[in-house]
Amino acid sequence: MGLLDRFFSKPEEEPSGPSHAENLRVAVGIGTARMRCHQDTWTYFVEEFEKSSAHRDSHVFRPAADEEITREVGGMIGDPISGSSLAALLDRCFDIQFGSWSSSWNYSTLDQAIAARLGGAITRALAHVTSAAEADGSELMIVLDDRLAVQPES
Numbered sequence: 311m312g313l314l315d316r317f318f319s320k321p322e323e324e325p326s327g328p329s330h331a332e333n334l335r336v337a338v339g340i341g342t343a344r345m346r347c348h349q350d351t352w353t354y355f356v357e358e359f360e361k362s363s364a365h366r367d368s369h370v371f372r373p374a375a376d377e378e379i380t381r382e383v384g385g386m387i388g389d390p391i392s393g394s395s396l397a398a399l400l401d402r403c404f405d406i407q408f409g410s411w412s413s414s415w416n417y418s419t420l421d422q423a424i425a426a427r428l429g430g431a432i433t434r435a436l437a438h439v440t441s442a443a444e445a446d447g448s449e450l451m452i453v454l455d456d457r458l459a460v461q462p463e464s
Contacts, residue, residue, distance in 0.1 A: 327437075330404055336436045337400055340393030340450055343435075347428075347454035349387045354424060355399060358406075370398040386455065396432065396452075403429030428454060 328336070345352065352373075359371045372395050380388035391399070406417050406425035417425075435452045 327433075330401075333433055333436050334397045334401060336439050337397035337432070338393050339441070340396060340439065343391050343393065343396050343450035343452060345389045345391050345452050345454075346382075346386065347389075347452075349381075349385050351424070351428070351454055352387060352389055355402070355428070358402065359398075368398075371395050371402075400429055400432045400436075403432070 356373050359368050359373075362368055372392065374390050378390050382388065403425040407422050407429065409417070431452050431454055435450055439450060
């Protein structure tokens, strides 16, 4: 590994949690999940896949049809996503954050922050997934909807 590769390569996985590859394997095993986020966030990632159609995982990502998306107040949406599309989305978030020197130069700090937030939400949700053969459970829900904490008046 050359000096530039050391500076611009993906960081080592943290030993405390599952590796990126393990998270991808869990995501691919999911039949359907639901993403709840603002429509602008979802549009950002759909456009990211469209503009980089030559990227290795672009052919795997399949956004839901418009009639499958539920619309909520304030621009929030509920979007069904397959496990393979979820894995492609997680992988793209990882690449935006930690891409090699040749692939990350065109991503801004804002792009990296958006990818980190979504990638973190997906990873946290995947930590609660078990095989359907082992347990019945609810559909996986990934939520991007942070709120301002209300401070009690003193």
